[in-house]
Amino acid sequence: MKKNIKTIFCLVLAVSVFSAKSFAQSKTNLPLYKNSKASVESRIKDLLSRMTVEEKVGQISMPLGWPMYTKTETGVEVSETFKKLLKEEYTGMLWATLRADPWTKKTLANGLNPELAAKATNAIQKYAIENTHLGIPILLSEECPHGHMAIGTTVFPTSIGQGSTFNPELIKKMAAAIAEETRLQGGHVGYGPVLDLAREPRWSRVEETYGEDHVLNSRMGEAMVQGFQGNNLKSGLNVVATLKHFAAYGAPEGGHNGGSINVGLRSLNQFYLPPFKAAVKSGALSVMTAYNSIDGIPCSSNEFLLNELLRKEWGFKGFVVSDLNSISGLKANHHVADNAAEAAALSINAGLDADLSGVGYGKALRDAIKRGKVSIKTLDTAVSRALRIKFNIGLFENPYVNPENAKLKIRDTQKIALARQVARESIILLKNQNKVLPLSKTLKSIAVIGPNANNIYNQLGDYTAPQTEENIVTVLEGIKNKLPGETKINYVKGCAIRDTTQSNIDEAVRASKKSDAVIIVLGGSSARDFETEYIETGAAKINTGDNELSDMESGEGFDRATLDLLGDQIKLLKAVVETGKPVILVLIMGRPLNLNWADEYVPAILDAWYPGQEGGNAIADVIFGDYNPAGRLPISVPKSVGQLPVYYNSRFPEKHGYIEVDAKPLYSFGYGLSYSSFEYHDLKITANPSKQTVLVTFDLKNSSQIDGEEVVQLYLKNNTSSVVLPSKQLKQFSRVHLKAGEHRNIQFILNKADLEIYDKNMKWSVESGIYSIMIASSSDYVRLEGQFNMSKK
Template sequence: MKKNITVALMTIAFILIFKTNGWAQAKKATVIYKDSKAPIENRIKDLLSRMTVEEKVGQISMPLGWPMYTKTANVVEVSEVFKKSLKEEYTGMLWATLRADPWTKKTLSNGLNPELAAKAANSIQKYAIENSRLGIPVLLSEECPHGHMAIGTTVFPTSIGQGSTFNPELIRKMAAVIAEETRLQGGHVGYGPVLDLAREPRWSRVEETYGEDQVLNSKMGEAMVRGFQGESIKSGSNVVATLKHFVAYGAPEGGHNGSSISVGTRSLNQFYLPPFKAAVKAGALSVMTAYNSIDGVPCSSNEELLNNILRKEWGFKGFVVSDLNSISGLMANHHVADNAAEAAAISINAGLDADLSGIGYGKALRDAVKAGKVSIKTLDSAVSRVLRIKFNMGLFENPYVNPETAKLRIRDTEKIQLAKQVALESIILLKNQNKLLPLSKSLKSIAVIGPNADNIYNQLGDYTAPQTEENVVTVLEGIASKLPDAKINYVKGCAIRDTLSSNIDEAVIAAKKSDAVVLVLGGSSARDFKTEYIETGAAKISTSSDKLSDMESGEGFDRATLDLLGDQMKLLKAVVKTGKPVVLVLIKGRPLNLNWAAENVPAIIDAWYPGQQGGTAIADVLFGDYNPAGRLTISVPKSVGQLPVYYNARVPEKHDYLEIDAKPLYTFGYGLSYSEFKYSELQIKKSNNNTIEISFNLKNTSNVDGEEVVQLYSKSKTSTVVMPAKQLKQFRRVALKAGEEQRLVFELKRSDLEIYNNKMKWAVEAGIYSIMVSASADDIRLQGKFELGKEDYLVKEN
């Protein structure tokens, strides 16, 4: 009997345990957002239902990331700042956690190498997941315009050089490397590409753009997005691309960074919006608003841009983020909001999802919700767009990265070689009188002179982390490697801006005792620890002698002139006066005044900011180991009095001034080669698939292998609205062996010929169209025409 009772009790206990476990499992199963097999939209809905207003606001507030860790020797931990931020603000996003530069005060000694960066990211994730009520991972956004802005990563040429390659596929490969290096260290969002049209060379951020043309910028933007995001952002080696700066940021009045923009609706649609549209269609998942206003409406509170155009017209599925402090700027700079809560309300109601600063939303947004200025539905929409990224990246399941992998795969040999290739393809040969270049490797002596000849930071551009010297090859080092037996006479000569330490006489002596001279001048975006910065990270200009740096370009350094600064012109003229063969190499971030150089210097090379392998690439071009084919993506004016001077200005074409003509010194698309190319046998026809087919022969008529950047321009004879005298439609970088000839075929589709017409609609208009096959915007090699009737239909791409 006792045995039966015991068995019965055990059975009952088993049933109770089974049911209890079942109930527990059932209860656990109701936590849908933690179920990796549940549809993502269901997970988002479930998580939102569990969140407080404070937790939701925390998910879309993004404070500065670099104070969120502490480093002692090789131990990295979360800081008290992060613990406080998570506890009080429910922080769900961070910006520039791994960034290092003078503004962040992170150096080679107190900053993070790739291995420690990965450990820092892991520590932040672990603490956030284990010490928050809902265990939501943190989304880390990083600066990635020409490399991840962190110590130890690969540094590529800045975007103006990337554009000069006219090679989107190469830029896609570069972007994939930047994405991999960022993701391996724990980053999830890469800031880039910058799609602003650079139509104002006085503006300080020209180097961050691809240039003045919307077609080229569109192709480069598409390439960057595909490289960043790959096939899936869940891959573990890809990041979300953030398009900057939405919109029309690159043509501020007077060149003042962040100033208002004078642009009409039609110009906005025809020129400034297309690069963003192309990148969105390529799958971009994040967009950053610009600081400027358009027709009196700040971009960070512009519902027409953010909701109507971006989301409704283009079908954008990602999230919109402010630029740093731009929400607060609605009150402090634009004066369209009376207080912080109102600034937060008009931003989020206009479609701006996330706040880069941590103070634009935060308490201000909570107050706005409490006051009824922002609905829970609007808040949930913004939060869901950020959560969707986290779920799609698989961060709830795999929030951590492998520090050992980061250590091994970042800045490896293959990535360094790619940095060299991008630098090679970006270099532009502006002048080569009497074929001075390439230089002979049998030179017995050579003078290498100038402030940018042996300065690693002046070579790298803005948004670059501190570097160890062995990571960067300067021009001096590159030349020395080509001429191991020659006498190298190096003299700095002068600084970029400072005139107190010039030694021009010594430079002249070096030139006179050398067989040839390479003079390396230009500009600098190199931040230093003497420079002061405003809240947004832009440099604060100082002219006092004790704080004078080389920096004359980069965010915040707008110019009134485009002249070479300091004693550079004195140095240039003195060296040329020696009568020695002089090659001028320009390292810089914006077009500069080259009038005297173009007239008096036999050979000129423009390298922009060529990155860590710039010295090697420049030396390869100087000595003929690489045949240059880079092309200008922004016109070089003769005077600031000509501005604006971009090639695709609307008709009528500009007439000459009293003092000078109206043409730029060098126009868009210009660049020379050591090879010569012949264009012939143009044919234009309507193809069977309702496109316009343009074909022609291209032949390398020289005895040197080379590349030509073929550019296809078009212009309609008449149109319902005023259009440019010519507009780039397509381009292709073509490699031809000496004597080789190829038949090239281009197809013009509907999108190539659409204009924003007098009805404010996109349309292909009937009429006669001119076709110009060119080597630059003003070097037309072949011309032809075709006609479209009202009944003609061109294929509309998906």
Template sequence: MNYSSIIYALQMVLLAIVTFSEPAKAQKNPIYKNAAFDTDARVKDLISRMTVEEKAGQLSTLLGWDMYVKEGKQVKVSEKFKAAVSKEFTGMLWATLRADPWTQKTLLTGLNPELAAEATNAIQKYAITHSRLGIPLLLAEECPHGHMAIGTTVFPTSIGQGSTWNPQLIQEMASAIALETRLQGGHIGYGPVLDLAREPRWSRVEETYGEDPVLNSRMGEAMVTGFQGKNINSGVNVISTLKHFTAYGVPEGGHNGGSVAVGKRELLQSYLPPFKAAVKAGALSVMTAYNSIDGIPCSANHELLTEILKEQWGFKGFVVSDLGSISGLVSNHQVAGSAEEAAALAMNAGLDADLSGYGYGKSLVKAVNDGKVSVQQLNQAVSRVLRLKFEMGLFENPYVDAKRAKQTVRNPEHIALARKVARESIVLLKNQKNLLPLHNNYKKIAVIGPNADNIYNQLGDYTAPQERNSVITVLQGIKARAGSGTTVSYSKGCAIRDTSTREIAAAVALAKASDVAVVVLGGSSARDFKTSYLQTGAAQVQATANEISDMESGEGFDRSTLDLLGNQMELLKQVVKTGKPVILVLIKGRPLNLNWAAENVDAILDAWYPGQEGGNAIADILFGDYNPSGRLPISVPKSVGQLPVYYNFKKPAAHSYVEIDERPLYNFGYGLSYTNFRYDDLKAEVSGTGEQMRVTIHFSLKNTGKMAGEEVVQLYVKDKISSVVSPAIQLKKFKKVRLKEGEIQHLSFELEAEDLKLYNRDLQWVLEPGEFNLMVGASSTDIRLQKDITIK
């Protein structure tokens, strides 16, 4: 027996003596409040003191933005929160600091970082001092590309983060987000979203890292490590909640939350690996998805939540529902006839906590009292939540320093980091005749388009209200970089969705009078106060709405086409018709139809939603201050009729349609640079057998161009003969490498048995002997070096 086991045994003996000698309620210094005991003992002691109602309350995550009242520069708890403590025994809040049109929190009615910290302190103090057991709260916040609160740093959305192909940078970004969240009193950050985006009509593509399980896995690991650090009791880290478990990103017809058609082998082989990797990296929370898989809603799926997640993967954190998804077992999926039955289905499946406050609560209490849920099952769920409260040190240190929050949130270092992430996220799709980077001969620059000078269209969904001077638009970025010798003029031209043509003529006239035109088009996920929202926070789309917002992407805004909306194409065509050099900059949340632009526009930059520093980042690339290094994490189709069009399709190879070929317009992994790279001298060695098998790959990379730049080196594998149908090509490793002009680097990758395994006919995870084709290159269709190897 080791020392930790001896200590634990002694603590259990002490626990038994104390419990026997003095009734629990009479103890002056109960074990759960004594930090000298380990977490297991404290959890066991606290649960032994709790009623069924109090246990259910610990599993209820109420909507938090109504739990405080702001009066001038003062903030205090609301009557609604007092009732939640006294009547619902609530143990968690969600989105307490969230501000957006749905919550009706604005720059005026919401909280700056200092007041936010004071609000969460007030909420914690009231919960601790006005509840029977004095249990602190867990406060969860939305954190996919920055903490969704006023005054925080806004980074590019996840699809842009995926375009960096730089997990180390994303980990650094996640650490900054965690710091800003924790200093304001948050404990849980919702993110990363690990859904594979293989359906671009779906409204939430922007929240994902793209279509590939390996890229998603590496990004997920980076986010978890950045959020949680090495110790969640650090005071600067937060718990990471993985979303959405699982296969949420491929709904039939692109309908958000709709059912998915995924076989079990594909589920295991493609959709679960990013979650498994993030759990292995230490993730402490997982959120269920709204969809069903093969007729079983994810929020009531015992195989997913208990057998795979908890038993096979050893997940130690807690599972939380998506907002209202337990009630959705009654209203949406119709697999339960009552709220009590829905609570029992979810709890018995392994769903620990309810995001809403009405999925469990009284319904769960009734289910326990009626014998539909065992006390043991309830205790297991409660212990998973309480364990994290103890491990975060909330019983000893429930409060935060408001002054530190004021000084640290959105500091200059974080703003600089936002610019760096944005720069690396931008993908150069076309650069005819090396129009870019712009040279000094262009003295008159026209900046045109609905996304050229719109701060909210640049930021993506899950973004709080912003002060105007905190976001750098494309127009501002170009003006700041162009210098005094260049005239930069602006014309909006049109809106995203509105079909008015009254401003197009002015934009065309401006282009004619300029040396070069930068046309900024795309989409928007910017929530506005005109749009109505469902209880889940998703936008309620009204195709016949009188007032047309720009919003065409973001949760709830599913598309039937991928065309540029409104009169954007008319504007682009008219500007190109002037004969002036045209650079198309795209700011958007999903792949759009770029067929005409790819044939007729001189240069194209895809910036996704680049965040608050997007304008500066785009200017950095336009003027050559940074060599574009972004690569596509998702394929860009030519038509919705091709869908799905992800690169790692199952054999056999697709064939052409009557109207068009089968290939996407731009492939997964694609992206241009201002310099050129040459790949040479591929060598591959196989050593070991079975689980000890290793494949070591060596090659050289040379920058043969005239400026420094970064190349994303990608290693793909094809299993030439397999017992089950396998992908035609599959990414396995990648590395972002920076090379000076003329520099050569000798690079290597190592593949392990896990990298080459598959689920065989018996759904066993095995390495099959045979031949594999190794492919090294710059994208999934730009393979520079190949070699076959044999696994014996």
């Protein structure tokens, strides 16, 4: 009887528990995928089981985002375009919703400030959650290469300037600031870093890269990923990093953007892929495919790249997204697909998860599935990768942001100060004959000349939103901020970047003659304008007609046949130098330009690339000695396009000269001067062949009376190897600050990854033999040299 009572009691208890659980579930009506305490994988599985094929396809389709909101007199709301898209295409992602530039036609007037941007993304999320039966929030991807490309955000130097800092920790801080500004406005994925090797300076997108060296690119890529993603994607301050462009995009034939790439498998592994591998190992959760093909296979349908290498070999756990319209480009550009459905099938079967365009998958992918060209399993795999990001970032639990935080924390004083610091550290002193720099602040008059001296957009680079003038400090304004009120500043533009109808060289000469010194600011521009036409990918369409030319000679789509200063710039420079006044040339540009004449005749040259919103203050800091420059070239500057390619780490045999000119660049990778001088002493090398490590130490001394920074660089050479290698390869570097007279022992440790090569068997290995270590202040200025033996005894 007692046993029966006990059994009855257990049954009643079980029924009670079940009833309570059922009541709770019915009360909340909470499906498993909405249960934050459930595992991510179980939530994905549950959600997939509830979705139709059409809904799944919609989740991996990413249309252009800026038409999805409407600005009203009282605020912002979702547009009819978004409502229609969500109803008909079940859209799960949007790209560049907050992007503003001439291509999107979003201006300071009709675009969104940070507070309104946050309200817009909230409206998009609210509508998607409340008007779809599954209530899946939208994943929002934004352009973030040197700041979030939205109105009111902080504008940092472009990537080529970031690379010039040789300071990954600083770039990590910058990336964290960009991520915060993006996330506060409702973005979840940040496009960047760009890890393409810039081995072709005629290519229009050099400014978006960290330069020509894969080790420097790797360290910068790691820093960007760590800064973007942080340690907790649910922090509300971090975004998913998207690595661009996979792979080998930066060395197209003839410099043609998106053109085919001819590299062997060994070169691909030894040079072009390591930055991506390093960033993946740092935890990057998104990768974007490149427009180009490699050995005849488009990157957007390259199963070896996306599945075998990226996922199986490197262990990538995120999702792969196409570049804009690159899936459609399999038919339209590469001609490897007969129709849109076939292009979609080629891409998704190769491991490309998400379509940036909204037309590459969508109907085309649905057609491919109906025709049996794509399996439901393949579709589910792609969709699960996108959903995994949404769950891991906490989007189902926290789809909204606080507009007040966006209003208060974006472009605050700390981020502005950080923009100035990145700009200062990026500036490269190329020449300082007779110590013309730093200039004295007691000069009675200074001429400020040139098309880039007082143009806010020319200073900012491509992928920049419209700016209010008070947010940008030009070189002219930076100089005014630096000098006392009684100093006479004589400003004349002199000429445009390209258009010769705007030149006023005589006036510039008169201003120079009546001044004690001349600061002339030349170079290039990536500033888009509303007269420029754009192709469907957003790249600018080149205007070679006789109409008035914009300044734009760099930035996506603006490939060059020469690297000369365009328009009347060299004519202006020569006229100013002929006045006999001390001349400081400041270069604001997106790619290396021909500086042969300037190197011979101009006393002082500063390369500032595109220094961002605080560029004017940073340049003035350097010119007047409030900051001691230590930037280094991340890309070699050629003497002629006829030398190209001219990157420092080309393979043996060493290049011989031409009839007209030698084979050496004008300025080599890693080069940069300082107001200080440094001495290198006492190199010691201790190799441990069994552990495949090498300890390298040396003493560095600031032998000047000025505090400064030195970028010490360690290069390695395999004296003999099974495959042909470069004569030297950067392996490690460090930006070291030393007070006047201070000395410090510097230590580098080379590990297996530093010593490995992609050998004759297409395997990574550390080969036995003699190696040379070169401690240098640039790739062509070795200060200390020694050897070690990696042979096992």
